[in-house]
C-alpha cells in the first residue's frame with residue numbers, strides 16, 4: 166500500500182535500500198485533509214502518555230496522541246467482574262498490569278510508578294510471596310522448602326550473571342545458569358512448580374527460553390535498585406486511573422489532540438516527517454512520531470510500514486520475544502459458615518496457592534485469593550495465573566473445566582461451582598499480541614538497540630525497548646532525567662530538544678547493520694545502546 170507515498174518516492178525508496186531518502190510527504194504534496202501536528206504519539210499507554218507529558222513539559226503543545234482503544238492506559242486495563250452480593254454491583258479487576266513492582270529502599274531511587282501510585286492514592290496491598298500453600302494431585306503437599314532451595318541457587322545465578330556481564334563472557338540460558346548452581350528440577354514436578362512460581366510467573370517464559378544475564382539485569386534494576394516488594398493494586402477506579410489522571414494534568418477534557426478509538430493501519434516515515442493513516446481513512450501528518458506499540462503488534466505485521474522496515478530493524482523486532490501471561494478469574498460463593506474453600510488450610514489468610522501437576526509443567530500452577538485480608542476482602546474472587554497459550558486458544562468452558570479439575574484435586578471434590586468466570590486473551594488481542602516482552606538467550610544489546618533505534622523521524626518507545634526495565638511499567642531512571650519513568654519520557658524529551666529549534670541536526674540513535682558474536686562487551690553498555698543505569702548498583706541488598 167503506497168496510498169500516501171507519491172510514486173516517485175516509492176521508486177526512489179526501492180532503489181535506495183539503506184538510507185531513508187524520500188520524505189514521507191514532500192512539502193509540496195502535503196495532504197490538506199490530514200490533521201497536522203509537530204509530534205504524533207502512537208499509543209496512549211504508559212509510554213505514550215509519558216512521551217506526551219514530556220513534550221508538554223518542554224512547552225510543545227502541538228502534538229496528537231492516537232490509540233485504537235477507547236481509554237487511556239493500554240496494557241493497564243481493567244474490567245468489571247463478579248458481584249458484591251449486598252450492593253449487587255460488580256467488582257473491578259485488572260486484566261493486565263496489577264503490581265507496582267519494586268517500591269523504594271534506603272539510599273536508593275524510588276520506582277517512579279510507586280511515586281505516581283502514591284500521588285493518585287491508588288489502593289494497594291503488599292503482596293506477601295511467603296504467604297503460600299503448596300499442593301499436588303493428592304491435595305495439600307508441603308514443598309515450600311523448594312522455594313528456598315531455588316532462591317539459594319538464584320543467588321549464585323545472580324553473581325554468575327554479573328561475571329558474565331562484566332567480563333564479557335558468552336551469555337547462556339537461565340536453565341544453564343540454574344543447573345550450574347545445582348538447581349535441577351528434571352522430572353521432579355514439585356521442583357518444576359517451584360521453579361514456575363519463582364521464574365516463569367515473572368518472565369512469562371521458562372528458564373530454557375530466557376537469557377541468564379539479562380533476566381538478572383532486569384531483576385536487579387527493579388528489585389535491587391527500588392525494592393523487593395510487589396504491591397498489588399486493586400483500586401476500584403482501575404489501575405490505569407493514575408495514567409489517566411496524569412494525562413489530564415496536561416490534556417483538557419475532550420482535548421482534540423487525543424484521538425481514541427482510532428486504528429492506525431499504516432505509518433509512512435522518512436527523514437522529514439511521518440504520515441499516519443487510520444482504518445477510518447483519516448490521516449495525520451507530523452514532523453515526528455513516537456511509536457509505542459507493543460512488541461507483539463510490531464511482530465505481527467499489524468501496521469504497514471512505508472518503506473518496509475530495513476533488515477536491521479527487523480532483527481531487533483524479531484530478536485526480542487513477546488510473552489503471554491494469563492489471569493483466569495473465578496468468583497466462588499462462600500460456604501454456609503461464610504468462608505471460602507481455600508480458607509480452610511492452616512492459615513485462612515493465605516494469599517497464594519501453588520499446584521504441582523504430576524504430568525505437565527505449568528498446568529494452572531498459581532492461584533491467588535483476592536478475598537484475602539487487605540485485598541477485596543470477602544469478594545470470593547480467586548484467580549489463576551498461567552502463561553497459557555492453551556487457555557487462550559480454547560473456549561471458556563473448556564478452560565473452566567480444566568481449572569476446576571485442578572481445584573478439586575487441590576481442595577477436594579465438593580468445592581462449589583463458580584458464580585462467575587472470565588479471562589482475557591492477550592496473545593490474540595490485535596492491539597497487544599501478548600502481555601510483555603522477555604530477553605531470549607544470546608540476544609546482544611546491539612540487536613536490542615535495533616529495536617529501540619529511530620527510523621528517520623519515526624522513533625520507538627514502549628516497554629520492550631527498555632534494555633533494563635522491559636516487561637515492567639517503569640522505565641529508565643536517573644541519567645539526569647529527574648523523575649523519568651518510561652522510555653516514552655526519554656524519547657519525548659529527546660524529540661522536544663530536536664524541535665526546540667536550537668538543534669538543527671537531531672542525532673539519530675545508533676543502529677547496527679550487522680551484529681557480530683553474542684557477547685556484550687563493556688564498551689557496548691552505554692546510554693546510546695539503552696544502558697542507563699548499572700545493574701551492579703544495588704541498594705538494600
Ligand SMILES: Cc1cc2nc3c(=O)[nH]c(=O)nc-3n(C[C@H](O)[C@H](O)[C@H](O)COP(=O)(O)OP(=O)(O)OC[C@H]3O[C@@H](n4cnc5c(N)ncnc54)[C@H](O)[C@@H]3O)c2cc1C
Pocket residue numbers: 207208209210211212213231232233234238239240241260261262263264265266427428429430457458459462467468490491492591595596597599600601626627628629636637638639
Ligand atoms: C497480563 C499482564 C500483566 C502485567 N503485569 C504487570 C505488573 O504487575 N507490573 C508491571 O509493572 N507491569 C506489568 N505488565 C506490563 C505492563 O502492563 C506494560 O509493560 C506496560 O503497560 C506497557 O506500556 P506501553 O505504553 O509500553 O504499551 P501499551 O500499554 O501496550 O500501549 C501501547 C498502546 O498502543 C495502542 N495500539 C497498538 N496498536 C495500535 C494501532 N494499530 N492503532 C492505534 N493504537 C494502537 C494500544 O491500544 C495501546 O494502548 C503486565 C502486562 C500484562 C499484559
Ligand SMILES: *[C@@H]1O[C@H](CO)[C@@H](O)[C@H](O)[C@H]1NC(C)=O
Pocket residue numbers: 215216218219222648654
Ligand atoms: C512533567 O512535569 C511535571 C511537573 O513538574 C512532573 O510532575 C512530571 O513528572 C513531568 N513529566 C514528564 C514526563 O517529564
Ligand SMILES: *[C@@H]1O[C@H](CO)[C@@H](O)[C@H](O)[C@H]1NC(C)=O
Pocket residue numbers: 293294295296297512
Ligand atoms: C508473610 O507471610 C508469612 C507466612 O504466613 C508470615 O510469616 C509473614 O509475617 C508475612 N509477612 C508480612 C509482611 O505480612
Ligand SMILES: *[C@@H]1O[C@H](CO)[C@@H](O)[C@H](O)[C@H]1NC(C)=O
Pocket residue numbers: 323324326327328330378381382385389699700701703706
Ligand atoms: C545483580 O546484583 C547482585 C547483587 O548485588 C550482583 O552480585 C550481581 O553481579 C548483579 N548481576 C548483574 C547482572 O548485574
Ligand SMILES: *[C@@H]1O[C@H](CO)[C@@H](O)[C@H](O)[C@H]1NC(C)=O
Pocket residue numbers: 418419
Ligand atoms: C465532552 O464531550 C462529551 C460528549 O461529547 C460531552 O457530553 C461533555 O459535556 C464534554 N465535556 C466538556 C467539558 O466539554
Ligand SMILES: *[C@@H]1O[C@H](CO)[C@@H](O)[C@H](O)[C@H]1NC(C)=O
Pocket residue numbers: 168169196197198199446447448
Ligand atoms: C488525502 O487524504 C485523504 C484521506 O485520507 C485521501 O482520500 C486523499 O486521496 C488524499 N489526497 C492526496 C492528494 O493524497
Ligand SMILES: *[C@@H]1O[C@H](CO)[C@@H](O)[C@H](O)[C@H]1NC(C)=O
Pocket residue numbers: 249250251252541542543544
Ligand atoms: C460490598 O458492599 C458493601 C456495601 O457497600 C460493603 O460494605 C462491602 O465491603 C462490599 N464487599 C466487598 C467484598 O467489597
Ligand SMILES: *[C@@H]1O[C@H](CO)[C@@H](O)[C@H](O)[C@H]1NC(C)=O
Pocket residue numbers: 233428429430444595596
Ligand atoms: C485495526 O484494523 C485492522 C485492519 O482492518 C484489523 O485487522 C484490526 O483488527 C484492527 N485493530 C483493532 C484493535 O481493532
Ligand SMILES: *[C@@H]1O[C@H](CO)[C@@H](O)[C@H](O)[C@H]1NC(C)=O
Pocket residue numbers: 662665666667
Ligand atoms: C534555544 O536558544 C534560545 C536562544 O539562545 C533560548 O532562549 C532557548 O531557551 C533555547 N531553546 C531550547 C529548547 O533550548
